[in-house]
Amino acid sequence: MGNEDRRDSLADQAAAWVPPWAPERRPAPADAPAPAPLSEPGTEEPAPGAVVPAPDLASDAGGPAPDAATGPATATGPATATETATQTGPGAGAGPGAGLGAGGRRGRGRRVAVPEPTVVELDDAELRGALEAILLVVDEPVSELLLAQVVEQAPERVGRMLDEIAAGYTAAGHGFELRRAAGGWRLYTRGEYASYVERFVLDGQSVRLTQAALETLAVVAYKQPVTRGRISAIRGVNCDGVIRTLVSRGLVEDCGTEPDSGAFLYRTTTMFLEKLGLNSVHELPPLAPFLPDDVEELADATR
Template sequence: MTQTTEPAPAVGPPPEVEPDVLDVAAMPGGVPGAIEAILMVVDEPVSDIALATALEIPLPEVTDALRALVDDYDGRGFMLREVGGGWRIYSRPEYAAAVERFVLDGAQAKLSHASLETLAIIAYRQPISRGRVSAVRGVNVDGVVRTLLSRGLIEETGAESETGAVLYGTTGYFLERLGLRDLGELPALAPYLPAVETLDDLAEAGRS
């Protein structure tokens, strides 16, 4: 009895695995829907470039979708705004009282008058040292500056070359809270604040 042997199967390279391709167009709502889903879970503004990278689509498609969403939200209780170098969904200012009552339950967490004054001086005269801010306000601002730092409204931006004093400026979070794209959108308050040269004189007088 002759025993036959089955030929061994040919061994070749493993089959190629299809790459995980993100098909945004096939999703419900397409590109605008995908962008909406991302914006609903972010804690800070997202740039159009970051959205295009995440969704693996050309930047112009993201830009068109963002503009379409802005128009689509017209007349709603929320809106899409470009703030602090990115995009984020906000409730409309017209509903601020209702939102504050729900979120805060009547408790207003506001900055003190001293903090607001200090923040305004830093915003309009940045980068600026604590000594110069103290010279304008006429009081020590160390505690106020610590408060503003802890709330993420200001940050250290460097040091003065002559004295080594720490310089402070506002943050992206500051722009976000005020609903500004950049510092150029600040109200025209700077002309009413002392010039840098005057701040130097005031600071020097305070040290003497």
């Protein structure tokens, strides 16, 4: 037998060989109709061995895709190696079925409600103790909103509790009190015990402001924001040195410049309100009772 005959014989044997796991092939009857094509007319047949993506049943039919375990098979007969790799091989989640959740169900269009964090409601005794502990360590007035954020309670409830604490200190006659000042709350010593506190803190040292500093501070408080030139015109003397002293004490600060002249503007600070026990500059006493009766004559004389 020649080489060409041997090769033909081996090719025929390979073509006729049937693997043991394959179903038995039976010849089709002569009058059996030809099998219908799997694709619709006008569509191209995929090449042999090509990976065919599964159709998006949810987008076409408007409902969830059938379960992969119980859904109808797309083709009859045993699955080939290419189809098995397409369904279960790596990269299967990148195809049209990547949006399927557990059990092959598509969750498109559903919104998951995220539960809001629960706020633990403190009882009155614990809330009172927490606020008192914070107020003992603050070095400046603290607002109700900040206290409410720290204790994680409603600002309205914190405000009511602060009022109750202040009323309780006053009724009990403590040497300190809780007051609202400079837009916040802070503990202060009572006025009737000021002499004892000054004796302990000052220890004979005087830190009082001079008359010139008090006058300049008063002008800034009632005319703010105001420039140095305006302060000097009101007082009648130069006040540059006094302004520097008040700035170093933390009672006055600059707050920008005047649009026309470019001169620095000055205003009072939060420490000024705190030292005077005021909540805002609107609580300053009116100037009318302290003005002389002939103020208009004095004004005309200076013109």
